Amino acid sequence: MKYGNNKYEDIKIAYIGGGSRGWAWGFMSDLAVCEDMCGTVYLYDIDLEAAKKNEKIGNGIKDIEGCKSQWKYKAVETEKEALEGADFVIISILPGTFDEMESDVHTPEKYNIYQSVGDTAGPGGILRALRTIPMFEEIAENIKKCCPDAWVINYTNPMTMCVKTLYKVFPEIKAFGCCHEVFGTQKLLVNALEDIKGIKDVKREDIKVNVVGVNHFTWLTKAQYKDIDIFPVYREFAEKYKDNGFVKKSDENWMNKYFSCSEKVKIDLFLRYGSIAAAGDRHLAEFCPGDWYLKDKETVEKWGFALTPVSWRKGDLEKRLERSEKLYSGEEKFELKETGEEGVQQIRALLGLGDLVTNVNIPNYGQIPNLPIGAVVETNACFRANSLNPVFAGNIPQAIYPLISRVCGEQEQVVDCALNRDLDGVFNAFAADPNMCISVSDARKLFDEMVDNTKEYLKMYF
Amino acid sequence: MKYGNNKYEDIKIAYIGGGSRGWAWGFMSDLAVCEDMCGTVYLYDIDLEAAKKNEKIGNGIKDIEGCKSQWKYKAVETEKEALEGADFVIISILPGTFDEMESDVHTPEKYNIYQSVGDTAGPGGILRALRTIPMFEEIAENIKKCCPDAWVINYTNPMTMCVKTLYKVFPEIKAFGCCHEVFGTQKLLVNALEDIKGIKDVKREDIKVNVVGVNHFTWLTKAQYKDIDIFPVYREFAEKYKDNGFVKKSDENWMNKYFSCSEKVKIDLFLRYGSIAAAGDRHLAEFCPGDWYLKDKETVEKWGFALTPVSWRKGDLEKRLERSEKLYSGEEKFELKETGEEGVQQIRALLGLGDLVTNVNIPNYGQIPNLPIGAVVETNACFRANSLNPVFAGNIPQAIYPLISRVCGEQEQVVDCALNRDLDGVFNAFAADPNMCISVSDARKLFDEMVDNTKEYLKMYF
Amino acid sequence: MKYGNNKYEDIKIAYIGGGSRGWAWGFMSDLAVCEDMCGTVYLYDIDLEAAKKNEKIGNGIKDIEGCKSQWKYKAVETEKEALEGADFVIISILPGTFDEMESDVHTPEKYNIYQSVGDTAGPGGILRALRTIPMFEEIAENIKKCCPDAWVINYTNPMTMCVKTLYKVFPEIKAFGCCHEVFGTQKLLVNALEDIKGIKDVKREDIKVNVVGVNHFTWLTKAQYKDIDIFPVYREFAEKYKDNGFVKKSDENWMNKYFSCSEKVKIDLFLRYGSIAAAGDRHLAEFCPGDWYLKDKETVEKWGFALTPVSWRKGDLEKRLERSEKLYSGEEKFELKETGEEGVQQIRALLGLGDLVTNVNIPNYGQIPNLPIGAVVETNACFRANSLNPVFAGNIPQAIYPLISRVCGEQEQVVDCALNRDLDGVFNAFAADPNMCISVSDARKLFDEMVDNTKEYLKMYF
């Protein structure tokens, strides 16, 4: 790449998982409306056809009205081709298929273990990690060989374990993981400001928060809007909506019954623990003891959120495939709109085009002193020209330390054991997961079944 | 006190809980057979009569054959009288009566929560802490006033929370907590050496161990006898006895069905986690997820240990009271025998009469880098003349970090909230305890009932 | 204060040292051109007349063309009056007079100890600290009473010791220290980019740096402009100018012989140590062993910088007093121009009007892991709405650790001893200062003389 005339040219981005129908399009859109950089995005996907379709879709964007920068897209046949000499690497893959995810999410139901998402924590998250970690191992090794100086942005779940794998395999990697769950909570705080204080038109980014925790089990220890400490405001809001939940009108239109969320889990955790739980309720619930919010379907309903069945994801994929065809054929026009994701802003900041402070997932260098050094945590970090430094976040508050330290440690354990191909070690983490309100012997049966269900992706362990 | 002719004289010991029928007698016996020190033990107890009886019993010891040093015993009416100018303070109290303990242990059974001991962890341990912490607050304040330079040895449970309270209230206190559970595991390793290797007559103290964890959930990361690494020996032993358990002949005589233990929990934890769990199975079980070893009475039986009903303790107390009367009246002769406790050896070491390295409960200065600084932990420490320094123990091994960090944090939380008289904060710890496999609303009902049952001792919270 | 319509009103700023002729005017100017806030600045100074003059000067600004916000200025008679309810506190005082500074700087010359500035490090810095620390003690106590929630910006030297005093006296204080020396080095890097690479019109703020060290002995471990790593550029620059120094044309006009600097010290330190020394050469020299750059006047000349005699400062003060009169009388027009200082931008960021990442002096929370926790260090920090968090800076590089750790520790020692009124303790730091290439007995004589010279301000130590 090169910089001149207030603009970067010839940036090379490798997109691993570049056949994606969804994330990739959003990223293309965000790139297109960003004036001060352009270059080429290399799309790599195990589904080469999908990548090729995205190549064509991407290359069509430059002709759309409102497009401000000319990016080229190129599908490539090998990961290394994509990575070679890359300035940035995006990783957004689905480890396995929705069939595997179906096992992850629904097999545990035999033991009355319900999971609202099943991609991060709990038995589903661990099995997904088993598939994902070897893939990230390979990616990390390839990055080491092909583009050791590239900045690497991961969007894949289980986030914490993916990022940890990258750093274990290639400690000098410049990687971080991005997730928009905290943004959702900032938006809820915007709602609270309007609902309680009558303050309108506050922007999400103007809610300044201090973030601690691990991905999808993030907590805010401070939230401020201009001169207003939001904690007392949110307390009032929480008391108001703790019984019936808070559902925004606009959300209802978009949402469906499988993603519904009335913020009651979030509110309950806040009222009990004093810090603001800052992820979707479906995620938060999966990090808490299994008897709290996910005991059974009635409990889930009572807490006003939903279990997302993988069947829905399969159906949704169909729709996205159809849309892909239409975009590919030109039947549907690609529309430019900002996604609200920060990936492109982070890239700009790393290129020195404006500082950015936001939350990311990176190893703990001491930004959270009472979690183990090296564990991947989510806190604010400071993006500047070719640098990403964590912002000191402070200790996990004592009240929530027991909840967070155990899952932080569990995820560390899974990564290490998976890298050592030690399934028994992984099982130890699995058995002690907060969701696992069953005996060790039942846990073992469940684990073995889940491994067997997804064994096609787990050959390296045997 | 003063030192001369290789001997200390006029040592002043304050014994808080000095009416004890059991611990106190053992301590008296250990003092009597120690040649190089003598002085006065001031016995304070809320049951003054009991202290007076022990005064007489203690003062009779000097005439027993085998007594090597002349200690005086004196019952006093106030705690301050006992503490004033003390060189050493022993704290060994029962917080409340066995009626309160009955509530601690058995009330949770309504929710199918079984506790094998109920004095350290779990709902019972937390309620006991609620009673104990204000008592230790007062003791710490009195020590600060009356004998700030004294060494303070605590034997009371819940150990971790008692010691933490002392340090929170009087940070300069020279206090530590002692517990013999690790010794029991060292003895088991002696058995393993004999059973597997045919090595006989090994002394417990010659098993050198590295200890990490919190009291009653202690783990050995290293165990060595002379040139033998005991880990592979213990592994063989564990494999041999994992199904049917290991019960020593001599133990059977002593034990009764309420204290039985076949080491199967300990063995299971070792085989799964790779470090040696080092406390009695009844204690270990209470720190693990409730569904593992304490799910129901059948599970307990299957794992070869027992629930100790408080009714048994009440009966046992009767017997000890009877024995107290007999010792007091002279009907029974006081017998001198070493208890195997290390209290007197620790005192000697602190007086400069010989270095001692053994495990104790003190704040974390960094001896366990991956637990929070300041949290009370159990590791080896080095006792020398007027100094007690922790020995670097290393990180909690990753595999057991999730199990230990959560209970370590929970206990920190209980102490802080109890000192702030914040019952809601205590409840948060209570609800997240590993034993609590119930919903938050049920947890609240149980908590309220347990508080109500013991409210006579909890007035300061209202 | 209150926020509305994208603007803050009624902000209350306390300016301690508000009679200043120089800093205060610059600050007034920066406030005036900032659109989104206004309020009142309370000027407190031991020289009330000076404050009153600044009141009039300040209140005249609103009528100047280009003034964008209406600030009121009000001189007050007591520090507490200024502080009461303040939102922000500026501290910019001269501890003592230039007579005391004359002793600080020139008395050591009797022992061939030359100081180029004498306000931060070395014997002069320590004596100045002796006067300043009790003043800051009082300020901190008043802030605790009058405006505990205010943000406090210190500009006074010795910076590190001033900020440390504030935190020692009132640990919850929200204080930080600002210094523009790093900016000067960023400008030098701008020059290097132009000189070596031909890149023009780079802005100082676009040089992104990672800062470690203590104030006036700050070092850059990373410097980046867009996609350019500046280290190799600066190395080329350093090799080019190491013999004859680098003097910018524009600087020559402004500078006089007492402030001259040819960057040779900075270049020498870089070439030897590999990190970029990032303060003026006159400051850097004072933190290095006395025989390096300040051995005698010839050595100073050889290294291309100057000793600033206090007589010059006295003359300069005369000129500033004259200018003050002219501004006061209206003979001279107050001119609005940006100072390049960041104080007003920091205030804006703390009000939530835009994030800012810049270098400041605050306690070490772990942002520099190999310096003691709690020591005041200079690193980047992140300013956001009502929050200031250090950015992780990493270890002091091994090569410069010996140079920095000793002065960091020395300053900690001076503050503690000064707060305890322990002059012997301060002397220990004094004797071991890098500049002190003399025997301990000579050091004592010098110390006593310097104390005696300034005893009017040191009564609290006797």
Added chain:
Amino acid sequence: MKYGNNKYEDIKIAYIGGGSRGWAWGFMSDLAVCEDMCGTVYLYDIDLEAAKKNEKIGNGIKDIEGCKSQWKYKAVETEKEALEGADFVIISILPGTFDEMESDVHTPEKYNIYQSVGDTAGPGGILRALRTIPMFEEIAENIKKCCPDAWVINYTNPMTMCVKTLYKVFPEIKAFGCCHEVFGTQKLLVNALEDIKGIKDVKREDIKVNVVGVNHFTWLTKAQYKDIDIFPVYREFAEKYKDNGFVKKSDENWMNKYFSCSEKVKIDLFLRYGSIAAAGDRHLAEFCPGDWYLKDKETVEKWGFALTPVSWRKGDLEKRLERSEKLYSGEEKFELKETGEEGVQQIRALLGLGDLVTNVNIPNYGQIPNLPIGAVVETNACFRANSLNPVFAGNIPQAIYPLISRVCGEQEQVVDCALNRDLDGVFNAFAADPNMCISVSDARKLFDEMVDNTKEYLKMYF
């Protein structure tokens, strides 16, 4: 080796530097009087003849009256032969000859830099390190290959840098460095107890001390004998002897003018800094600023200690060579007497034959929280069966932190640069050494000359 009947047999010890005339004989003597272990000592020395002589001398010991255990001695031709399968490794070598040491010690005198020992700190220590580090590199690599599980005891100076090299090259090494300087200070405290308090016959080991610092610049933060805090006693002693020094009668006989020491440096440091400097004055002086105790010969004399000329060492070596011949030929009888060194006791403790707590040089795991993790420091450690764990020592007291942190960092720097063959990096440490009260350019000339003088041993750097 094997253990049985309360005794170890077939222990294999590798002695690197086994041709030594002095240390080796003492070690043989200590081994001979230790009942519970025996085996073979493999003597390796670059001077094979010397090793062979020691083989014969050693093998003659078993016939001496008072010899309690039968050790065999065997000179070997290669280091690897000695190390292969060793249980313990002793390293006690002279890096280079006294000709090189002559350059180390006396060349700096051209610049008025005087060194009392010149083997640890200062320019001499650094040049010695340059020769030694590559030798230790090789030793560490051989240990890794031949006996990775052996315990390694180093006696060679510069101690800190030798031990650090072992750990840098082979991080899993079980190595520590031993030095008797702290023992000497304990003996001085014994003298103080007798002199001030009239307490007689106190044993060195009964003075319990807390040690912090780096080798030869160790400090005691606590010293206790039974119930007596020695600090006030030592203060009285220090005041009594600060002017004329303290010289023990018995010492005078032994000592000569080149080793004289009147403890005045030690006393001065104590009175100024409040912690007890705990090494010989000749060593302590070399870690302090050069103008304090080593400014010139008059200053040295005034402080009551001596510079040890290398010519004396050469003469002494002659005598030891003569004695070697006599022992070899049988003309002189080998005499068994305890050396007061602890090496053999440490070996016993590591074999599980009795716990030992004493001071050693090992990496900082956090035993001194305010020095960098990983730096080699001297503190107490706990020796037990196959384990050596540091005892928590606490922070370097603030008053001496500036003195210690800089030399600690300097030594880290020298090791790293020497391992990287980076002489310029070593020079940076050299130039900033406390003894170097000269300009950087003079320092460079001196460095180059010293390197040139000893270049035969420094070929790997060119």
